[in-house]
Amino acid sequence: MAKWGMVIDLDKCTGCQACTTACAMENSTLPGETWQDVLFYHEGEYPNAQMKWLPRPCMQCESPSCVHVCPTRATYKDEEAGGIVFVDWNKCIGCKYCMIACPYGVRFYVDEKPLLEPDLREIFPGENQQLWSPPYQGPDEDWSKGIGVQPPGVVSKCTFCHHKVSKAPEGTVDLDEDNPAVKEYVPACVRTCAPKARYFGDLDEPTSQVNQLIGDKHGVRLKDHTGNKPQVYYLGAGAGVPAFQPSDKGDKS
Amino acid sequence: MNENNIMKGKAGSGLLVISGVVFLASLIFAIIQLSSQGHASFNTSSNLPWGQPIATYLYFALASSGLGLLASLPLVFGFKQYYPVAKRCIFLAFIILISGMLVLALELGNVFRMLWAIPLNFQTQSAMFWMGIFYALDLLFLLWKFRKMESGEWDSKTSKQVGIASFILVLLASGNLALIFGMMSMRPFWFDALLPIYFYFTAVTSGMAALVFFAYLAYGFKRENMSQPMQDLMTGALPKLFAALIGGTLLFIAVRAITGLYTNNPEISLVWTDYLFASPLYHLSLWVGLLLPFIIMLKSSLRNQLNMQVLASVLVFLGLFAERFYFVIGGQVVPLFKGTWYPDLLTYTPSATEWALSIMGWSLAFLLYVLGEKFFNLSAMPDAITNTAGNQQAAAS
Ligand code: SF4
């Protein structure tokens, strides 16, 4: 079985958030439930202040702390599915321990105050046990993998578009949107990325494009000190996260 | 001396009615809110997922463990002068844990699923799995021990063994509860291998506060209504232990604060400077909720006065409740990997529903307490102790 990995080239990323939008549409997520997001950071101060940004999906960690803490095994790492970390919505008890334990802040419990008004959950009230039922939904609902629209009281997260990726022909190494044979199986964020900053493929296959890029262009994993070992790698000069500093603390000179 | 227990009379019935009404009102309010708005009626969010209900649960679970540890003084370690409070400790530990568990149940997204999903999936890597196991067993053994005491079996072999097992379970349960936080290296404010020790200490302190308060409450805040051995305890070993416990708690907070302020790691130091020490309520809980009672209990002229003891217990009660709150929230106020979407520390104040859950927990504890005082003799002691006291009194008169 493949081990799916993603490479994000920050020298190419323009921070346009097309991936974020594509993800929200693909997976029918609510505002604020950003399985995929682009984070913006500022670092340093005048005269060398910088602005940087990085797209952030779930890192599908090799050693996922979210899986370790989950008391019910609702969160699990599925090696059969390429090492994707799923939430089984039939098992999740909504204790939110995984959200405490994920160092990358990529898990969502949308049974919370709406980010935006009007509240979409009121406009499209939930049917068939769904938390909300938007008029368009992907056809591949699978609650045992946290795919589709969730019921209330569970945690949701990026699935590396398993419902697409899993349909790729056996032995596919690179899921490249430029290859007409596989483009339908490419994760939504990768496929939509206009400057082609994102790559997706098999980390277990030495010749894969993702492995080549990581090796040749010095791919790094973010917050690597956590030991979670993401399956998402970053290329380019901006690959790093500045320490937290409250906004009002800067510029006091 | 049982007839002096005012909880058995009208005062108890009054308190029963009041706590029953408060309990039902808060429970119904919380359930209406939860069924109409779900957890959107909480002020927690995906960025700060654990709020006051978790802190309340933590408070109750640890107070229960603290009471269990206090009960082990006579029951396991043979400090005989603590016998007069042993049974009440076990009972309070039981009901306070029940109250905490109810609060937690209403916090979870899918509470009934927990009943099968945790045992069946046996995720031994998760500290929360062990929390479920240990606290469930803890509850069972507290009940068992209580039944032994109820049947007057204080010193039988099984009674002793149940007592020892219960003591070990209390240590496992609260120590493991600490590790739920203490093992989270991605939340450096909590990450601390010695957190179980901190939890043991503060647990006993909050248990002691509960014990002092509820013991006096049973006797209408009149010490002369208590049995002689109990009076001796309340003016002897117990207040001194109380002082030492509050002192130890303060010491723990101090070293956590010093390391937290000293470190360059902003995910720890900012929590101290910009959240905890920036909050007047935190200061209040620290200085009035812990330091003041410490000073009171330290002074030998004040330590044995009944009203001072009650005051100290109430202050410590509230002080440690705040301490739990700031501990739980403090570990989450630094936004985790959110960039400039959340440029400052996260803010959180509990919503009405979350307050309702806390109040529900407190009122349930009171309710069960009065019922316990009414239906059981919580001041029961082994005959040997009662008799010695009786002989002493007879000799004195
Ligand atoms: S990024 Fe977070 S949610 Fe995703 S696998 Fe890693 S720890 Fe789990």
Ligand code: SF4
């Ligand atoms: S919220 Fe659900 S997925 Fe997360 S740790 Fe709890 S049971 Fe597991």
